[in-house]
Amino acid sequence: MLLEQGANVNAQGGDFDNALQDASREGDEEMVAILLEQGADVNAQGGEYGNALQAASRGGHKKVVAMLLEQGAELSVEGGYYDHPLQAASRGGHEEVVAMLVGLGADVNAQGGDYGSALQAASWGGHEEVVAMLVGLGADVNAQGGDYGSALQLVSDGGYEDIVTMLLEHGADLNARGGDYRNALQAASLEGHEVVVKMLLERGANVNAQEGDHGSALQAASQGGHEKVVTMLLERGADINAQLGPYDSALQAASRRGHEKVVAMLLEEGADANMQGGYYGNALQAASLEGHEKVVAALLEQGVDVNAQGGAFGTALQAASRRGHEKVVAMLLEQGADANMQEARL
Template sequence: MGRADIVKILLDHGANIEARTPKGSTSLKLACELGEVDLAVSLLERKANVNLPDKDGWDPLMCAALKGHREIARVLLKYGADVNAKGPQQATSLRIASEYGHGGVVRLLLDADALIDEPCSDGKTPLYAAAKMGHNDIVQLLICRGADPNRQTCTGSTALIAAAMYNRLEPLRILIDHGADVDLENSCGWTVLSMAYFSGYPQLVQLILERRPAMMRDIGDAASEDQIEDKTDPILICRRHDLIISS
């Protein structure tokens, strides 16, 4: 006898399908966390609330997204799960799956019309999360599905700047090749180039300049180093690294 059979017997004898643990988890949420497809189906067939969150705001679909349980997520969506519901820090299931590298779940959620650029409370989008964590395939997928590479967070950061901060070479390449703006600054005035340089990643600096040589077009006429007040200025960075690219 499987778990689904036991659950059926318990429900037939009056068990409360929406009973909660001390942390507010329902049987359905626990089944989704564990990847128990048959158990989840059994509960949903008995009208378990597909969108009921726990005390921390995690609903069943978010749990499936976190754990990478694609089949569970598919079942939940079939039974009416809200693909754009928001949980802790206003994160959606797509944002969660993107951060934790579950490409199959990301694709499934996008096919179910998940909002691709929906940010959490700090303004970070699914693309930002994927770029930060170095999930190359998810960055590529989100970009190909229309994610905005220039969307800025509450502090002005972008997916491109996040990739530079965490030394994510391939996401950086993908983002630049798909039109990410290398000149955007965060609230501290840092661009992707200054972030890559001061984070100590010369490979990223080289890639940025190779992909965007036009940013150095007027470098020959620029002021000398001692006249450049902004130490994050691209000209100063390139001179220090001897990476000046003439256009």
């Protein structure tokens, strides 16, 4: 009725930019057919998915994909969240659509979008069959790009053991750097995927690689409170006092998150309780800020300097006072914290 009354079939706006993209996203074959008959631009650009073909591919709507391609949809038109229809279909794990697009000439190694490539997109979702298909078709297992670095980092983060094995068997670089996680070992350690961590270490992953938002694999595991992973990393020679990243050390990371058992393990293995650095200054200040009483007690038992200055809050007493942690304030005062100490803030 709207079209009969003169509605513009190619009007643009909103999250999905045009009616054809919205109908394609829903897999509505009848609506797509009507819009195409009325002159909808099959390659119109814009919106979350970039174009109708990407929207249909992400949803795995095989018939709609075929309809759009028959009407001249271009495989190489870039744009939107996924940048390419093959990447969109791979992210959704839609094997038939992936096969169709590749059969029509889609570049299996096309770069772009938030995931970087079709292989990375499939890896993020843990779609083993699609990963196998893409690798078999010549996808570069070491391609870098997007927000997440490499396919190996993505499956390590997700704990997809079989895909990790597959990628390693096809030559994935264990120590490739890039993306939010910086390397595969750090990604697996942060999420506590013990089997994947073990696989990576046994194949020669650098246990002391230092980089990225989490500093090192040990800091990442400590931040997550993953005791078994922390143990594995230490047994493999992880530097317990390595300084890097926002937490500066593994002990500070575990203290900030209140992981009592990990804090105890690190202290037993020789972590320096008085190490200074990072946003929080030291482990005691990090634990005090969050009111982790048991961690504060453990650090104080180690003879940590209760009046050490540094970091964003000056001292542990100031950090605890800022958040109103009465019990921690009392503990610190009992151990000689100076209530009158002044320190410039960052």
